[in-house]
Amino acid sequence: MTYPVRLRLLPIARCLFDEPIVVKIDGLRSKQVVTIRARTTDERGMLFSSSAAYRADAGGEIDLSRDPSIGGSYTGVEPMGLLWSMKPQILHKDFRKTRALDPVMVNFSLHEEEGRMLAEATNERFLMRDGVSRVPVQEGNINGVLFTPPGEGPFPAVLDLYTSMSEKRACLLANKGFVTLAVPVLSGRPQQIHLDHFADAVHFLQQLPKVSSKGVGIVSRSKAGDIALSLATFVRGVKAVVWINGCSANAGLPLYYKNKQLLPALMFDRKKLFSTNSGAVISKYAMHDPLNTESRDSLVPIERACGSFLFVASEDDLAWDSKAYMENMVERLTNNGKENFESVCYPGAGHCLEPPYEPFCSSALNIFTGMPALWGGEPRAHAAAEVHLWRKIQEFLRTHLSCEAAQTKPKMLNQKDDQDDI
Structure with missing residues (x-):
């Protein structure tokens, strides 16, 4: 038969x-x-x-x-x-x-x-599990989308930062039990970035009735990474930051907070963009070195941060040298006696680490250069890294945003309790 x-x-x-x-x-x-x-x-x-x-x-x-x-x-x-x-x-x-x-x-x-x-x-x-709510938020300086898990809670809160607007990761985190607000770092073509907008988003999450504690987590990648570092350093209430293939300095645009410049921009040299036969460029070595004397003021002083960090770097990131940035931050924290960090490095992975099981992105438009960019990575290794990282992110956030973790105040030397007063 x-x-x-x-x-x-x-x-x-x-x-x-x-x-x-x-x-x-x-x-x-x-x-x-x-x-x-x-x-x-x-x-x-x-x-x-x-x-x-x-x-x-x-x-x-x-x-x-x-x-x-x-x-x-x-x-x-x-x-x-x-x-x-x-x-x-x-x-x-x-x-x-x-x-x-x-x-x-x-x-x-x-x-x-x-x-x-x-x-x-x-x-x-x-993307949305049954019972998850999606509510657009346009309140003051906030323009984002809030995802809330089903049930009464309380739930841990996460601010999800993408360079451009995306609801994907925030919604998937809500499926896992996190109240998550998705907010873009860049809208239009700004000449500067105001940290106040993102501080408002942190405070918004803290006031939600279903949020379990006053501590907020942040998940970020690429340009959003240095914004997350700055929030952890200068804004009270940030307890956990996931930094994925970002920069250790304030990259590209000057950063303002409370009507004054907080950090100058770490710039890049277009002459150091490497062209390839595909028509895409490699920008890894185009950024100025943040450790040089003329650029050190752009470094985010994460030594002042109270929260915990998960640093994630891809060894084959061709957008910028995220591994070197991560190593510098680990060194600075260690030299200051800090143990509030974990670091993960993925051989063979490229710049665009996302939640797993979507098509591998080898190249796409870079909004800073206005040109197609090679992001790096070998597809198989990159896909495996995404599976591992997605679990790691959830474990890290649960560990540091639990009610028990929120009740333990980190000890800081020579710093006011209220980080907003800088």
């Missing part, structure tokens, strides 16, 4: 964006070679796709959690390889997923070597 070919997505075809699935196929001929394709579009309508060849076992079955790809977008046993290996139809495009309400739809299809389709299934990857 001949059975129909089936392509199944397990445990179910509908899952959270950051959850893995298992792709299984049965009904094939013994040792039959087939190709599995994955396709999706981002919120701009940009097509991303991947494919991998597999050989069925003696029983005509393929299990991507067990069986190796023998060719295509990747090789080897990679259960989620069809997702992270997807590439854009047009060069230098990132996977744009900034809105939380719309799920990502991924079509998986199975094809014979001649190309005829044998089966297909659709994976609906949604």
Whole structure:
């Protein structure tokens, strides 16, 4: 008896964006070679796709959690390889997923070597768990989106900073039990940045009735990283900061607070942008050295911070030398007798570390240079780093934003209790 070919997505075809699935196929001929394709579009309508060849076992079955790809977008046993290996139809495009309400739809299809389709299934990857609320916040200087877990709480609070607006990570954190406010660092083309706007966001979170304590966590990447460092240093109530591939100095634009300049900008030299054959540039060595005498005033004095830090650096970051920035911060804290930090370094990972299971971004527009940039990283190593980091972020935030942690006041020397009075 001949059975129909089936392509199944397990445990179910509908899952959270950051959850893995298992792709299984049965009904094939013994040792039959087939190709599995994955396709999706981002919120701009940009097509991303991947494919991998597999050989069925003696029983005509393929299990991507067990069986190796023998060719295509990747090789080897990679259960989620069809997702992270997807590439854009047009060069230098990132996977744009900034809105939380719309799920990502991924079509998986199975094809014979001649190309005829044998089966297909659709994976609906949604960002908002049932019961999570999404509320736009436009209050004073705050322009963001608040995500709140279901239930009465109390919950730990997190300020999620992206360089440009994105709801993705904030919503996924709310699924895990964090009240999370997503706020962009840059809007339009500012000539300077005002820390007051982000301090207001911290204070807003502190006053929410469902928030468990007065301590707020911050998650940040790239340019948002130095804003997070500055909040931890100058604004009271920041208890935990996740800094991912950022800068140790105030990068690009002068930083103001309470109507005066707080930190000058660490600038970059466009002459040190390295052009590649792809049309994208490498900007890793274009930033001025923050340790040089003329740039040291731009360093964020994190030695003054009361909270805890999780520093994360990718060794193959081509946007800037995030590993060197991280090593400098670790050295400064250590020399000042501080133990309020953890550091993680990922070999083979690039600049754009995101929540797991989205297409690897090798290059895209850099809003500071106005040019396509190579972000660095090897896709397989980068994807593995994202899985590990996503768990690490949640563990770090839970540890330092618990009620017990909030009740323990850090000891600081020669510093007022109220950091707002600088």
